[in-house]
Amino acid sequence: MTSLKLRQIGNSVGVVLPKDILSDMKLAAGDSVHIIKTAEGYRITPYDPEFEEQMEAARETMKHYRNALRELAK
Numbered sequence: 001m002t003s004l005k006l007r008q009i010g011n012s013v014g015v016v017l018p019k020d021i022l023s024d025m026k027l028a029a030g031d032s033v034h035i036i037k038t039a040e041g042y043r044i045t046p047y048d049p050e051f052e053e054q055m056e057a058a059r060e061t062m063k064h065y066r067n068a069l070r071e072l073a074k
Contacts, residue, residue, distance in 0.1 A: 004015045036043045
């Protein structure tokens, strides 16, 4: 477990992520992260949960119409 200190950054408060965590999450300065509220607390992730839901719906649609899509691709 890593404990991070909140810091004043201009008129805001922020957290500075250590280099090893940024590397593990494949993040760099300027990247975006998403904060998701869960039953256990908050989760910070580089993945957009709304986009993931949309991709899952697309995967289901493609799976359902696999044969039609294969014919259209010819």
